[in-house]
Amino acid sequence: MHTLICDLTARTVDGLQLSHVPDTVIAREDLETAGACCGCMRCRTECPGRCVMPDSLQGLADVLRATDRLDIIARWTPAGASPLVKRVVDRSLPFFMAPRATERTLHLCIWLYGAPDPAERMQAARAIQALARDLALEVDGIWFPASIEDAGRTDLTCAEHQSDPASAGNVCEVAPARGSAPERIALINASPKTGPSATAHLLADFADALGAYTRLSGSPQPAINDIVCGRDGSLRASGFGQHGDAEGVLAQCDTIVIGYPLYFGSLPSHLLAWLEGAADARTFAPQANVYAICNLASYDPERALPSFAALESLCRHAGLAWCGGLTAAGGAMILPASRSPRMGTWRRKRSEAIDALIAAVRLGETVSEAAERIGRTACAADPDAILARCPLPRPVLRIAARRLWLRSPS
Numbered sequence: 001m002h003t004l005i006c007d008l009t010a011r012t013v014d015g016l017q018l019s020h021v022p023d024t025v026i027a028r029e030d031l032e033t034a035g036a037c038c039g040c041m042r043c044r045t046e047c048p049g050r051c052v053m054p055d056s057l058q059g060l061a062d063v064l065r066a067t068d069r070l071d072i073i074a075r076w077t078p079a080g081a082s083p084l085v086k087r088v089v090d091r092s093l094p095f096f097m098a099p100r101a102t103e104r105t106l107h108l109c110i111w112l113y114g115a116p117d118p119a120e121r122m123q124a125a126r127a128i129q130a131l132a133r134d135l136a137l138e139v140d141g142i143w144f145p146a147s148i149e150d151a152g153r154t155d156l157t158c159a160e161h162q163s164d165p166a167s168a169g170n171v172c173e174v175a176p177a178r179g180s181a182p183e184r185i186a187l188i189n190a191s192p193k194t195g196p197s198a199t200a201h202l203l204a205d206f207a208d209a210l211g212a213y214t215r216l217s218g219s220p221q222p223a224i225n226d227i228v229c230g231r232d233g234s235l236r237a238s239g240f241g242q243h244g245d246a247e248g249v250l251a252q253c254d255t256i257v258i259g260y261p262l263y264f265g266s267l268p269s270h271l272l273a274w275l276e277g278a279a280d281a282r283t284f285a286p287q288a289n290v291y292a293i294c295n296l297a298s299y300d301p302e303r304a305l306p307s308f309a310a311l312e313s314l315c316r317h318a319g320l321a322w323c324g325g326l327t328a329a330g331g332a333m334i335l336p337a338s339r340s341p342r343m344g345t346w347r348r349k350r351s352e353a354i355d356a357l358i359a360a361v362r363l364g365e366t367v368s369e370a371a372e373r374i375g376r377t378a379c380a381a382d383p384d385a386i387l388a389r390c391p392l393p394r395p396v397l398r399i400a401a402r403r404l405w406l407r408s409p410s
Helices: 010-014 028-032 060-065 083-091 093-097 118-134 198-217 246-250 269-281 301-318 348-363 367-374 394-404
Strands: 002-006 024-026 069-075 107-113 138-143 184-189 223-229 235-238 255-261 289-295 321-328 385-388
Touching (some): 002 083, 028 083, 083 269, 118 138, 118 301, 198 289, 223 246, 223 269, 289 348, 301 385, 348 367, 348 385
Parallel strands (some): 002 069, 107 138, 289 321
């Protein structure tokens, strides 16, 4: 079966000159009535292979099981596809969690319209290829049509032939780091969970350790503002020291720390939707420093690096200073180990990574600049990334994650 997923209306799809006519079309109308993934993992533990959310995407896994060729048409974003299409990707988790019914290879073709320059197109192509490898998909082509009318055509030049980073032209540079201690910090929790989560724990650990180091050094204590990014892509302020709405609070912060779980190698759809809108509206303080704390279920923290590239691109468009972040692997074990000693066996690697990030935040510098100053070895894959590896061996993590997933939300 041939399936098309797109952020265009069904009427627009009917007017396209598609090279192949799909059997099933999931269009904008279907995506707008569906919710973002809530990260409950019940598609793995309670009803394997099926989403529990009763909306237009509940049967997505069944459609994908019957699909041989999957076409995706989406507006380009720094994270790859648009937030609406990324919502479908996130909601396809039941399909990839359940054992494949056959050995059939799922062939993937993608059209991203609106990509501004060759460098951005190359970044998107690399991210798609990496995701396809992780999900055992066969990528037949990645195209960047000049207009929506050309989407769905396979006679266009593919990304590999038209995207040369050396010919990127005038690409906006990321704003430089402020180089001074922060006065107001926004901690943005982008976990879809409404209760305890690994993301909330990592942000709380960051705030507690930052306060402790600031008191010990006798330096001024920065104001901490807790903000939640909801599944609908909206912000709300919570915690202490808050006045006014979340956007107003955020506009006064010179430093932003975004915590999020990794969904299919990239930012969750609701976080991407908010970041895009905030970048366009210039919601942030000019040239604010931006850091990230990402947790992922995978054993390999390097898998989160494409999401850092997406955040860097978003910062470039918003006039912000991307300063790097940390990625914590083995996310299912973060909450179960949260009450163990901070520098004990179960938490030491994450705690040391958080402390390294705090050093960069307190100095108002990038992760790589702070690493050079304090004599810490930078990550070879990305100098502005801090990798916190899982303390468990890979086979043990796999077994433990199956048992603890519901109690260790993202």
